[in-house]
Amino acid sequence: MIKIKTALIGMLLFILVPPTQASEKGIITESGYSEVMLDLVNNMQNILFGIMIEDYGQVSNIAEDIAYHPGPELEKRIALLNKLKLEAMTFKLHEDRVRQNALKLMKAADKADRTGTLKQYANLARSCTECHITYREKVRSFIKK
Ligand code: HEC
Numbered sequence: 248m249i250k251i252k253t254a255l256i257g258m259l260l261f262i263l264v265p266p267t268q269a270s271e272k273g274i275i276t277e278s279g280y281s282e283v284m285l286d287l288v289n290n291m292q293n294i295l296f297g298i299m300i301e302d303y304g305q306v307s308n309i310a311e312d313i314a315y316h317p318g319p320e321l322e323k324r325i326a327l328l329n330k331l332k333l334e335a336m337t338f339k340l341h342e343d344r345v346r347q348n349a350l351k352l353m354k355a356a357d358k359a360d361r362t363g364t365l366k367q368y369a370n371l372a373r374s375c376t377e378c379h380i381t382y383r384e385k386v387r388s389f390i391k392k
Pocket residue numbers: 277278279280281282284285287288291313338339341342345371372374375376378379382383384386387
């Protein structure tokens with residue numbers, strides 16, 4: 248419940264804070280996503296471990312963590328979305344896809360459904376990769392060192 252609340256507040260802030268405030272000169276020195284992504288890949292590894300030892304409680308908890316994972320700091324996120332311009336929409340759709348697939352994985356794990364859990368794990372991993380195909384290098388190219 249608390250996680251859902253945090254996610255909602257995050258979303259609300261995102262709607263309320265005017266984008267121009269964040270990225271003054273449009274220069275970004277980091278995407279803000281690096282740490283977020285390292286957490287995510289850690290979670291994916293721990294889920295896989297959970298599947299292998301058939302600890303579906305663990306799988307379900309971590310899948311929920313992925314679904315409601317905190318994003319980068321708001322200011323960094325807004326700066327990046329500004330850089331992406333119209334593509335910000337698609338970028339956010341990829342984030343939504345990950346959230347939905349993580350929740351499906353959570354539900355399959357809650358039922359201790361072996362086949363379903365494996366299937367949803369694969370779908371979740373695919374939704375990570377689908378964003379990377381388009382955006383990993385692109386986002387990196389925005390970063391001025
Ligand atoms: C909405 C797009 C998007 C989604 C969805 C996404 N990623 Fe990423 N990911 C990125 C971007 C952009 C980068 C590059 C960030 C940077 O270099 O600053 C990245 C980088 C990474 C990296 C490399 C981090 C590094 O510091 O080199 C890992 C690992 C990673 N993502 C894992 C995941 C996992 C696991 C998932 C799914 C649970 C996922 N990502 C979902 C956009 C996404």
